Amino acid sequence: MFHIATEAEIKSGKITDVYFTHTVKILKEKGIKSRATAEVMLKGFPPDWSWGVLAGIEELAYLLEGLPINVYSMEEGSLFQPFQPLVVLEGRYLDYAIYETPLLGILCQASGIATKASRCKKAAADKPVISFGARRMHPALAPMIERNAFIGGCDGVAVVKSGELIGEVPRGTIPHSLILMMGDPVEVMQAFHQLIDPAVKRIALIDTFSDEKLGAIKIAQAMGDDLFAVRLDTPSSRRGDMLQILEEVRWELDYRGFNRIKLFVSGGLDECKISRLNKAADAYGVGTSISNAPVVNFSFDIVEIDGQPLAKKGKCSGAKKLLRCDNCQKTVVLPSHTASDSCPTCAAPYRSLLTPLIKDGKLVRKLPKPQAIRQYVLNQLAETDCIF
Numbered sequence: 001m002f003h004i005a006t007e008a009e010i011k012s013g014k015i016t017d018v019y020f021t022h023t024v025k026i027l028k029e030k031g032i033k034s035r036a037t038a039e040v041m042l043k044g045f046p047p048d049w050s051w052g053v054l055a056g057i058e059e060l061a062y063l064l065e066g067l068p069i070n071v072y073s074m075e076e077g078s079l080f081q082p083f084q085p086l087v088v089l090e091g092r093y094l095d096y097a098i099y100e101t102p103l104l105g106i107l108c109q110a111s112g113i114a115t116k117a118s119r120c121k122k123a124a125a126d127k128p129v130i131s132f133g134a135r136r137m138h139p140a141l142a143p144m145i146e147r148n149a150f151i152g153g154c155d156g157v158a159v160v161k162s163g164e165l166i167g168e169v170p171r172g173t174i175p176h177s178l179i180l181m182m183g184d185p186v187e188v189m190q191a192f193h194q195l196i197d198p199a200v201k202r203i204a205l206i207d208t209f210s211d212e213k214l215g216a217i218k219i220a221q222a223m224g225d226d227l228f229a230v231r232l233d234t235p236s237s238r239r240g241d242m243l244q245i246l247e248e249v250r251w252e253l254d255y256r257g258f259n260r261i262k263l264f265v266s267g268g269l270d271e272c273k274i275s276r277l278n279k280a281a282d283a284y285g286v287g288t289s290i291s292n293a294p295v296v297n298f299s300f301d302i303v304e305i306d307g308q309p310l311a312k313k314g315k316c317s318g319a320k321k322l323l324r325c326d327n328c329q330k331t332v333v334l335p336s337h338t339a340s341d342s343c344p345t346c347a348a349p350y351r352s353l354l355t356p357l358i359k360d361g362k363l364v365r366k367l368p369k370p371q372a373i374r375q376y377v378l379n380q381l382a383e384t385d386c387i388f
């Protein structure tokens, strides 16, 4: 059997740290049924990150739906900063205590992957970034990983099941193994062209055996206009300067009139490498750096019990509002009892970023499709500075 939890085990609260089970037992025995407000918040990003993309909200709704609680959250795909309440739970604490472990697990990993994908996409600007990293993680997680890579800004996913989940045709090129099996890269590409759906772009892998430049010229001459791109997956031991390799291949292709053939790069990429290669590369396959993205270390803390502000040290107590002035592009956190709902700078009405997700156990928000979330992320990225 696979060493994974079933949906029923996750939904029933079996994936919880045992101290929550003990907590609930004690609260029940002692008759403590107080209502508590608890919030998901981040204290600090992984090194170099200055914003995050909130992801995992659809799975969070699936996890918490049916519990006798209210849940508020930012929209999935929202860019966030530290010290903002991003998800708020209201209800009897003993009704939701055991879900802290899975709810954080969902949000921390999903948001880490989505944020890393966003950073890669931001670095690539208008050039496509395809998620290639499923193979680095447990297969049970592949659809989750690739969905979050996609909503973070990746243009496509590689795994068949991931494509089904998000409603996108999976994308890929050619593995080195096919070239090893058939021997000749040109023969492989001709077979691909003959046998694979014409809707699939013809991208030739050029560096299995030969030099990138010679491989590119040879396949371009053999395939002509049928070839969409050449893919460089140069091993790190042979790379030297990847940008220079790309520029040389570009020169040689252009010199022979193959200006239209694009350069697709893969292998060990992240946002810093993409940023450097972007003047020569046309598309990227990004694997490990996205699928194994750092998690966002959200915490989940009680801030109010039976209407009274109460929090552990290091956390701000009391229920809060998260408000946005779309005019000044500023987001503020205010006590929930604050009357003022307009921006003090420009007097425009604030927009509340925490909106109902679950009311008394019922899902009350229409959850957007991955394509809409991705577009929302891209719109925000366009207005965001990014430091590499």
Ligand SMILES: [Zn+2]
Residues within 6 Å of the ligand: 325, 326, 327, 328, 329, 343, 344, 345, 346, 347, 348
């Ligand atoms: Zn304002």
